[in-house]
Amino acid sequence: GENVEQHPSTLSVQEGDSAVIKCTYSDSASNYFPWYKQELGKRPQLIIDIRSNVGEKKDQRIAVTLNKTAKHFSLHITETQPEDSAVYFCAVSTGANNLFFGTGTRLTVIP
């Protein structure tokens, strides 16, 4: 199966700074790369995703970049706010197949 590595496992930033979380994957056939946010005590929810035919996607303060050659993709959060504090999971799938998740990054935004 797919091997997804996610780094860092914890990340603390000052409010207003940027945060970057990186994931690598092993299967070159992977073509769908979503990011999920899980607030404390809540369910994971999709925040942004990207397909393999796109190198970058942006939605307000969050963006995802994909490097298919190097088999890694990253989540970028700019102008962080306290409500961005959560656990973030990357995931990978190959088309109709299932999602394989990274181990998560706990982001803390310090006011």
Added chain:
Amino acid sequence: DADVTQTPRNRITKTGKRIMLECSQTKGHDRMYWYRQDPGLGLRLIYYSFDVKDINKGEISDGYSVSRQAQAKFSLSLESAIPNQTALYFCATSDFARTNTGELFFGEGSRLTVL
């Protein structure tokens, strides 16, 4: 509001007991999944079902079984619970047949403690 509902939300049981976690959805999605979440290990797939007659093992199916009773219902059973099955369990759905994406919609989770 269409949703994914899990019962029970919390359960404490003893080693050797049979436990069933239930999941129902009003989203009309075709695919349903059971994931397990452990600290530091992320979300790991236990079983999944692409339609009522389709059941597939995931990464960590040993010690678990499932039943897809209807398109909207997918239950997870632990035939003889053991302490290392203590975890947070999530049911999820996806609307792959219509959207051709793997976006998952999660239930609120069922926290299981096996003593």
